[in-house]
Amino acid sequence: MNQSDTHQRTRQKTRLAPSPTGALHLGNARTFLVNWALARQRGWRIVLRIDDLDGPRIKAGAADDALEMLSWLGLDWDEGPYFQRHDLLPYRHALEQLGNQGDIYPCRCTRKQIAAASLSAPHGCDHELRYPGTCRPAIAVEVQFEAYTGNRERPNQDHNEPAGWRIHVPEGVTTFTDSFSGFQQHEIQKTVGDFLVSAKSGLPSYQLAVVVDDSRQGVHQIVRGDDLLRSTARQLFLYERLNLGPVPSYTHLPLVVGEDGRRLAKRHGDSRLAAYRQQGVAPERIIGLLAHWCGLEPRKPMSLAEFLSRFQFENLPREQVQWTRAQDAWLLGH
Ligand code: GLU
Numbered sequence: 001m002n003q004s005d006t007h008q009r010t011r012q013k014t015r016l017a018p019s020p021t022g023a024l025h026l027g028n029a030r031t032f033l034v035n036w037a038l039a040r041q042r043g044w045r046i047v048l049r050i051d052d053l054d055g056p057r058i059k060a061g062a063a064d065d066a067l068e069m070l071s072w073l074g075l076d077w078d079e080g081p082y083f084q085r086h087d088l089l090p091y092r093h094a095l096e097q098l099g100n101q102g103d104i105y106p107c108r109c110t111r112k113q114i115a116a117a118s119l120s121a122p123h124g125c126d127h128e129l130r131y132p133g134t135c136r137p138a139i140a141v142e143v144q145f146e147a148y149t150g151n152r153e154r155p156n157q158d159h160n161e162p163a164g165w166r167i168h169v170p171e172g173v174t175t176f177t178d179s180f181s182g183f184q185q186h187e188i189q190k191t192v193g194d195f196l197v198s199a200k201s202g203l204p205s206y207q208l209a210v211v212v213d214d215s216r217q218g219v220h221q222i223v224r225g226d227d228l229l230r231s232t233a234r235q236l237f238l239y240e241r242l243n244l245g246p247v248p249s250y251t252h253l254p255l256v257v258g259e260d261g262r263r264l265a266k267r268h269g270d271s272r273l274a275a276y277r278q279q280g281v282a283p284e285r286i287i288g289l290l291a292h293w294c295g296l297e298p299r300k301p302m303s304l305a306e307f308l309s310r311f312q313f314e315n316l317p318r319e320q321v322q323w324t325r326a327q328d329a330w331l332l333g334h
Contacts, residue, residue, distance in 0.1 A: 014039045014221040015047040015214070016070065016077060019054055020062030023272040024069040026323060027225075027256035027264040030290045034253060035223035036075045037311045047217050048080035051210070053203050069273040073283050074304040082217070084209055091204035092147060094212045094242055095197060098167065099145035103241050104197060106143070106163035107135040131166065131193035140168050148202040165198040167241070174233035179251045180316070181226055186233035195234055207231060211238040214248060226252040227263070254320040256293070264323055271323060281331055289331055293321040299330070 016032050018024065024032075039046050048070075050063045067081060098104045109117075109131075117132040148162035175185045188195070197208040204212070214222065229252045239247045258268030276286060284301040291307050292299040295315040 012042070012044040012221055013047060013217065013219045014044045014223060015049050015217065015219045016075070017049045017051050017210075017224075018063070018066035018070075019051040019057075020059060020066060021054055021057040022059060022062060023274055024066050025264060025271040025273065026286070026289070027271070029069070029073065029273055029286065030256055030293055030321065031223070031225050031253055032070060032075060033073070033287070033290050033307070034294060034311075034313075034316070037308055038223060038251070038313060039221070040308055041311070044221055045079065046077040047082065047219060048077040049213060049217070050081055050083045051206070053084045053209050054206060055199065055201050055203060065274060069277075072273070072277060073286065079217075082213075084213065088204070090212050090216055091198075091209055092145075094208060095145040095147070095165065095204065097242060098197065099143045101241065102140040102142045102168075104143065104145065104165045104167050105135060105137055105140075105194075107131075107166045107194075107196075108161050108163050108200075109134050128192050130191060131195065133194060135166070136168065136194055145198070147198060148200060162200040162202065164196050164200045166194040167197050167238075169194050169237065174236055176232065176236060176247075176250065178229070178232075179249060180313075181229060181252045184229060184232070186230060188233050188237060191230070192234070197238075207234045208238060211235050211242065211244070215239070215242075215244040220246070220248045221251070222248045223251040223253065225255050227255055228252065253316070254318070256321045256323050259322065259324055261320075261322075268323065269325070269328060271328070276331055279332060281333075285331055285333075289327055293317070 014035060016035060018028065018032075036046065038044070048067075050066070052058055052063060063083070095104070111129070113134070114129050114131060117134055145165065169189045171187075171189050173185050173187050175183070177183050195207060196205045198204050213219075232250055232252075236247055256264045258264055264271055273286065282301065284303055287304055287307050288299060288301040291302050291311070294311060295317050296302070296307070296310055
Protein backbone atom coordinates (compact mmCIF):
# COMPACT_ATOMS: atom_id res chain seq x y z
CA MET A 1 0.00 0.00 0.00
CA ASN A 2 1.46 3.37 -0.92
CA GLN A 3 1.29 6.47 1.19
CA SER A 4 -1.73 7.94 -0.51
CA ASP A 5 -3.68 4.67 -0.03
CA THR A 6 -2.90 4.82 3.68
CA HIS A 7 -4.02 8.42 3.76
CA GLN A 8 -7.30 7.55 2.00
CA ARG A 9 -7.96 4.79 4.51
CA THR A 10 -7.33 6.90 7.56
CA ARG A 11 -9.17 10.02 6.43
CA GLN A 12 -12.39 10.64 8.30
CA LYS A 13 -15.57 10.35 6.28
CA THR A 14 -18.92 12.04 6.39
CA ARG A 15 -21.97 11.70 4.19
CA LEU A 16 -24.63 13.80 2.58
CA ALA A 17 -27.71 11.59 2.77
CA PRO A 18 -30.81 13.16 1.24
CA SER A 19 -34.08 11.26 1.51
CA PRO A 20 -35.93 11.61 -1.78
CA THR A 21 -39.22 12.26 -0.04
CA GLY A 22 -39.59 15.78 -1.45
CA ALA A 23 -37.68 18.55 -3.21
CA LEU A 24 -34.60 20.03 -1.58
CA HIS A 25 -35.54 23.24 0.25
CA LEU A 26 -33.62 25.98 2.05
CA GLY A 27 -33.70 24.08 5.34
CA ASN A 28 -32.09 20.90 3.94
CA ALA A 29 -29.68 23.05 1.95
CA ARG A 30 -28.37 24.78 5.07
CA THR A 31 -27.60 21.46 6.78
CA PHE A 32 -25.89 20.11 3.66
CA LEU A 33 -23.87 23.29 3.24
CA VAL A 34 -22.62 23.17 6.84
CA ASN A 35 -21.85 19.45 6.50
CA TRP A 36 -19.96 20.06 3.25
CA ALA A 37 -17.99 23.04 4.64
CA LEU A 38 -16.99 21.11 7.77
CA ALA A 39 -15.78 18.26 5.57
CA ARG A 40 -13.79 20.49 3.26
CA GLN A 41 -12.27 22.50 6.13
CA ARG A 42 -11.34 19.41 8.13
CA GLY A 43 -10.29 17.12 5.29
CA TRP A 44 -13.10 14.55 5.63
CA ARG A 45 -14.11 12.55 2.57
CA ILE A 46 -17.73 12.94 1.52
CA VAL A 47 -20.01 10.04 0.58
CA LEU A 48 -23.22 10.91 -1.24
CA ARG A 49 -25.95 8.49 -0.30
CA ILE A 50 -29.59 8.50 -1.32
CA ASP A 51 -31.70 7.19 1.58
CA ASP A 52 -34.47 5.75 -0.57
CA LEU A 53 -35.97 3.01 1.59
CA ASP A 54 -38.74 5.07 3.11
CA GLY A 55 -41.46 3.21 1.20
CA PRO A 56 -44.51 5.24 0.27
CA ARG A 57 -42.92 8.62 1.11
CA ILE A 58 -40.37 8.34 -1.71
CA LYS A 59 -41.24 10.71 -4.58
CA ALA A 60 -40.35 10.03 -8.18
CA GLY A 61 -37.68 12.44 -9.39
CA ALA A 62 -36.72 13.65 -5.90
CA ALA A 63 -33.34 11.88 -5.91
CA ASP A 64 -32.44 13.52 -9.23
CA ASP A 65 -33.63 16.86 -7.88
CA ALA A 66 -31.39 16.51 -4.81
CA LEU A 67 -28.34 15.62 -6.89
CA GLU A 68 -28.98 18.43 -9.31
CA MET A 69 -29.59 21.04 -6.62
CA LEU A 70 -26.50 20.09 -4.61
CA SER A 71 -24.42 20.40 -7.78
CA TRP A 72 -26.10 23.69 -8.68
CA LEU A 73 -24.98 25.09 -5.33
CA GLY A 74 -21.50 23.80 -6.13
CA LEU A 75 -21.35 21.12 -3.41
CA ASP A 76 -19.27 18.14 -4.47
CA TRP A 77 -18.52 14.70 -3.04
CA ASP A 78 -15.82 12.06 -3.28
CA GLU A 79 -17.88 8.83 -3.42
CA GLY A 80 -21.28 7.83 -4.68
CA PRO A 81 -24.08 8.46 -5.20
CA TYR A 82 -24.99 5.17 -3.55
CA PHE A 83 -28.66 4.20 -3.54
CA GLN A 84 -29.81 2.07 -0.60
CA ARG A 85 -32.34 0.19 -2.73
CA HIS A 86 -29.68 -1.03 -5.12
CA ASP A 87 -28.38 -3.63 -2.69
CA LEU A 88 -30.54 -4.91 0.15
CA LEU A 89 -28.20 -7.75 1.09
CA PRO A 90 -26.15 -5.94 3.76
CA TYR A 91 -29.35 -5.13 5.68
CA ARG A 92 -30.55 -8.71 5.39
CA HIS A 93 -27.24 -9.94 6.82
CA ALA A 94 -27.57 -7.57 9.75
CA LEU A 95 -31.14 -8.77 10.39
CA GLU A 96 -30.02 -12.39 10.22
CA GLN A 97 -27.32 -11.63 12.76
CA LEU A 98 -29.87 -10.02 15.09
CA GLY A 99 -32.14 -13.06 14.60
CA ASN A 100 -29.35 -15.48 15.46
CA GLN A 101 -28.61 -13.48 18.59
CA GLY A 102 -32.26 -13.69 19.69
CA ASP A 103 -32.56 -9.90 19.50
CA ILE A 104 -35.59 -9.58 17.25
CA TYR A 105 -39.09 -10.95 16.89
CA PRO A 106 -41.83 -10.73 14.26
CA CYS A 107 -44.75 -8.40 14.88
CA ARG A 108 -47.97 -8.09 12.95
CA CYS A 109 -49.58 -5.33 14.99
CA THR A 110 -51.16 -2.52 13.04
CA ARG A 111 -50.64 1.14 13.92
CA LYS A 112 -54.25 1.26 15.06
CA GLN A 113 -53.73 -1.63 17.46
CA ILE A 114 -50.58 -0.03 18.84
CA ALA A 115 -52.39 3.26 19.32
CA ALA A 116 -55.25 1.52 21.14
CA ALA A 117 -52.94 -0.54 23.34
CA SER A 118 -50.74 2.37 24.29
CA LEU A 119 -53.51 4.77 25.28
CA SER A 120 -52.79 4.34 28.95
CA ALA A 121 -49.04 3.97 28.49
CA PRO A 122 -46.50 6.76 28.06
CA HIS A 123 -46.48 8.13 24.56
CA GLY A 124 -43.59 8.07 22.14
CA CYS A 125 -41.82 10.99 20.50
CA ASP A 126 -43.67 13.31 18.14
CA HIS A 127 -45.90 11.16 15.96
CA GLU A 128 -44.09 7.97 16.96
CA LEU A 129 -46.08 5.71 19.20
CA ARG A 130 -44.51 3.70 21.97
CA TYR A 131 -44.76 0.03 21.13
CA PRO A 132 -46.42 -1.65 24.12
CA GLY A 133 -44.72 -5.02 23.61
CA THR A 134 -47.76 -6.96 22.39
CA CYS A 135 -45.80 -9.52 20.30
CA ARG A 136 -42.67 -9.55 22.44
CA PRO A 137 -41.85 -13.11 23.52
CA ALA A 138 -41.32 -13.58 27.25
CA ILE A 139 -37.86 -14.96 26.66
CA ALA A 140 -35.57 -13.82 23.87
CA VAL A 141 -35.01 -16.78 21.56
CA GLU A 142 -32.98 -17.33 18.45
CA VAL A 143 -35.20 -16.80 15.39
CA GLN A 144 -34.62 -17.13 11.72
CA PHE A 145 -35.15 -13.75 10.17
CA GLU A 146 -37.26 -14.02 7.07
CA ALA A 147 -38.08 -10.96 5.04
CA TYR A 148 -41.55 -10.68 3.61
CA THR A 149 -41.17 -11.03 -0.14
CA GLY A 150 -44.69 -10.46 -1.28
CA ASN A 151 -45.26 -14.13 -1.95
CA ARG A 152 -48.13 -15.07 0.32
CA GLU A 153 -48.55 -18.55 -1.08
CA ARG A 154 -45.36 -20.05 0.25
CA PRO A 155 -45.89 -23.37 2.06
CA ASN A 156 -44.80 -23.78 5.69
CA GLN A 157 -45.76 -20.26 6.59
CA ASP A 158 -47.73 -19.93 9.78
CA HIS A 159 -49.22 -16.63 8.77
CA ASN A 160 -50.20 -15.13 5.48
CA GLU A 161 -49.95 -11.62 6.82
CA PRO A 162 -46.54 -10.01 6.39
CA ALA A 163 -44.64 -9.32 9.60
CA GLY A 164 -42.47 -6.43 10.63
CA TRP A 165 -39.55 -7.19 12.96
CA ARG A 166 -38.85 -5.48 16.25
CA ILE A 167 -35.81 -5.46 18.44
CA HIS A 168 -35.84 -6.17 22.18
CA VAL A 169 -34.84 -2.95 23.87
CA PRO A 170 -33.81 -3.20 27.51
CA GLU A 171 -34.76 -0.57 30.10
CA GLY A 172 -32.13 2.05 30.67
CA VAL A 173 -30.73 5.37 29.57
CA THR A 174 -28.50 5.89 26.53
CA THR A 175 -26.16 8.86 26.74
CA PHE A 176 -23.83 10.56 24.28
CA THR A 177 -22.28 13.95 23.70
CA ASP A 178 -23.15 15.73 20.49
CA SER A 179 -20.51 18.08 19.18
CA PHE A 180 -23.05 20.87 18.68
CA SER A 181 -26.04 20.02 20.86
CA GLY A 182 -24.04 18.83 23.89
CA PHE A 183 -24.82 16.07 26.38
CA GLN A 184 -27.85 13.95 25.51
CA GLN A 185 -29.75 11.23 27.30
CA HIS A 186 -32.61 9.17 26.07
CA GLU A 187 -34.63 6.20 27.28
CA ILE A 188 -35.57 4.20 24.22
CA GLN A 189 -37.82 1.72 26.01
CA LYS A 190 -39.80 4.50 27.70
CA THR A 191 -40.30 6.59 24.57
CA VAL A 192 -40.61 4.28 21.56
CA GLY A 193 -40.14 0.82 23.06
CA ASP A 194 -39.07 -2.13 20.93
CA PHE A 195 -38.67 -0.37 17.59
CA LEU A 196 -38.94 -1.75 14.06
CA VAL A 197 -35.79 -2.92 12.31
CA SER A 198 -37.63 -4.31 9.33
CA ALA A 199 -40.98 -3.08 8.01
CA LYS A 200 -43.93 -5.20 6.91
CA SER A 201 -43.03 -4.27 3.35
CA GLY A 202 -39.89 -6.40 3.77
CA LEU A 203 -37.63 -3.35 3.61
CA PRO A 204 -35.22 -2.54 6.46
CA SER A 205 -36.25 0.34 8.70
CA TYR A 206 -34.51 3.72 8.50
CA GLN A 207 -32.82 3.09 11.89
CA LEU A 208 -31.27 -0.17 10.76
CA ALA A 209 -30.33 0.94 7.25
CA VAL A 210 -28.55 4.07 8.36
CA VAL A 211 -26.43 2.17 10.88
CA VAL A 212 -25.52 -0.61 8.45
CA ASP A 213 -24.61 1.93 5.76
CA ASP A 214 -22.63 4.34 7.92
CA SER A 215 -20.66 1.41 9.25
CA ARG A 216 -19.90 -0.31 5.94
CA GLN A 217 -19.22 2.99 4.20
CA GLY A 218 -16.76 3.98 6.93
CA VAL A 219 -18.69 7.10 7.93
CA HIS A 220 -17.61 8.45 11.30
CA GLN A 221 -18.83 12.03 11.16
CA ILE A 222 -22.57 12.49 11.06
CA VAL A 223 -23.92 16.00 10.59
CA ARG A 224 -27.70 16.32 10.33
CA GLY A 225 -30.82 18.12 11.56
CA ASP A 226 -31.67 17.88 15.24
CA ASP A 227 -35.03 16.29 14.42
CA LEU A 228 -32.92 13.11 14.34
CA LEU A 229 -31.40 13.61 17.81
CA ARG A 230 -33.87 11.18 19.31
CA SER A 231 -33.10 8.54 16.70
CA THR A 232 -29.45 8.59 17.70
CA ALA A 233 -29.97 6.52 20.85
CA ARG A 234 -31.64 3.81 18.75
CA GLN A 235 -28.78 3.90 16.29
CA LEU A 236 -26.17 3.65 19.06
CA PHE A 237 -28.06 0.66 20.45
CA LEU A 238 -27.93 -1.02 17.02
CA TYR A 239 -24.17 -0.35 16.75
CA GLU A 240 -23.80 -2.24 20.00
CA ARG A 241 -26.06 -5.18 19.10
CA LEU A 242 -24.45 -5.54 15.67
CA ASN A 243 -21.02 -5.26 17.23
CA LEU A 244 -19.97 -2.63 14.71
CA GLY A 245 -17.10 -1.11 16.62
CA PRO A 246 -16.48 2.58 17.27
CA VAL A 247 -19.61 4.68 16.98
CA PRO A 248 -19.64 7.86 14.87
CA SER A 249 -19.31 11.37 16.17
CA TYR A 250 -22.59 13.29 15.93
CA THR A 251 -23.33 16.91 15.10
CA HIS A 252 -27.02 17.78 15.18
CA LEU A 253 -27.97 21.23 13.93
CA PRO A 254 -31.14 23.16 14.72
CA LEU A 255 -33.72 23.07 11.96
CA VAL A 256 -34.85 26.02 9.92
CA VAL A 257 -38.37 27.04 10.92
CA GLY A 258 -41.06 29.26 9.42
CA GLU A 259 -42.37 32.48 10.97
CA ASP A 260 -44.72 30.42 13.14
CA GLY A 261 -41.76 28.56 14.68
CA ARG A 262 -42.69 25.29 12.98
CA ARG A 263 -40.30 23.24 10.89
CA LEU A 264 -39.96 24.63 7.37
CA ALA A 265 -42.62 23.07 5.14
CA LYS A 266 -44.92 23.78 2.24
CA ARG A 267 -47.35 25.74 4.41
CA HIS A 268 -44.68 28.46 4.77
CA GLY A 269 -44.49 29.06 1.02
CA ASP A 270 -42.25 27.71 -1.66
CA SER A 271 -38.70 27.41 -0.34
CA ARG A 272 -37.61 24.76 -2.84
CA LEU A 273 -34.24 25.43 -4.41
CA ALA A 274 -35.61 24.39 -7.81
CA ALA A 275 -38.32 27.04 -7.56
CA TYR A 276 -35.79 29.81 -6.85
CA ARG A 277 -33.60 28.60 -9.67
CA GLN A 278 -36.55 28.66 -12.03
CA GLN A 279 -37.20 32.26 -11.08
CA GLY A 280 -33.67 33.19 -12.04
CA VAL A 281 -32.14 33.35 -8.53
CA ALA A 282 -28.38 32.71 -8.66
CA PRO A 283 -26.79 30.12 -6.36
CA GLU A 284 -24.67 32.94 -4.84
CA ARG A 285 -27.83 34.49 -3.46
CA ILE A 286 -28.95 31.21 -1.90
CA ILE A 287 -25.49 30.71 -0.40
CA GLY A 288 -25.60 34.33 0.81
CA LEU A 289 -28.79 33.65 2.78
CA LEU A 290 -27.53 30.30 4.09
CA ALA A 291 -24.28 32.03 5.12
CA HIS A 292 -26.30 34.65 6.99
CA TRP A 293 -28.07 31.76 8.75
CA CYS A 294 -24.63 30.46 9.71
CA GLY A 295 -23.73 33.72 11.43
CA LEU A 296 -21.84 35.43 8.57
CA GLU A 297 -22.53 39.17 8.29
CA PRO A 298 -23.54 41.21 6.40
CA ARG A 299 -26.08 39.33 4.33
CA LYS A 300 -24.92 39.49 0.72
CA PRO A 301 -24.62 37.19 -2.30
CA MET A 302 -21.60 34.98 -1.73
CA SER A 303 -19.58 32.48 -3.72
CA LEU A 304 -19.12 29.01 -2.31
CA ALA A 305 -15.37 29.65 -2.10
CA GLU A 306 -15.91 32.74 0.05
CA PHE A 307 -18.33 30.85 2.26
CA LEU A 308 -15.82 28.07 2.75
CA SER A 309 -13.05 30.46 3.72
CA ARG A 310 -15.22 32.40 6.18
CA PHE A 311 -17.40 29.69 7.74
CA GLN A 312 -16.68 29.04 11.41
CA PHE A 313 -18.40 26.18 13.17
CA GLU A 314 -17.98 27.96 16.53
CA ASN A 315 -20.05 30.90 15.27
CA LEU A 316 -23.08 28.88 14.20
CA PRO A 317 -26.16 30.35 15.92
CA ARG A 318 -27.33 28.13 18.79
CA GLU A 319 -31.00 28.76 18.16
CA GLN A 320 -33.33 27.71 15.36
CA VAL A 321 -33.03 29.71 12.18
CA GLN A 322 -36.18 31.44 10.99
CA TRP A 323 -37.13 31.79 7.34
CA THR A 324 -39.15 34.95 6.79
CA ARG A 325 -41.12 36.51 3.95
CA ALA A 326 -38.57 39.34 3.91
CA GLN A 327 -35.76 36.86 3.27
CA ASP A 328 -37.78 35.29 0.48
CA ALA A 329 -38.18 38.76 -1.08
CA TRP A 330 -34.42 39.38 -0.70
CA LEU A 331 -33.65 36.10 -2.49
CA LEU A 332 -35.95 37.11 -5.32
CA GLY A 333 -34.26 40.52 -5.48
CA HIS A 334 -37.44 42.46 -4.63
N1 GLU B 1 -31.83 10.74 4.98
C1 GLU B 1 -32.14 11.33 6.24
C2 GLU B 1 -32.89 12.63 6.06
O1 GLU B 1 -32.82 13.23 5.02
C3 GLU B 1 -30.90 11.60 7.04
C4 GLU B 1 -30.36 10.35 7.54
C5 GLU B 1 -29.41 10.55 8.66
O2 GLU B 1 -28.77 11.60 8.74
O3 GLU B 1 -29.27 9.66 9.45
O4 GLU B 1 -33.57 13.04 6.98
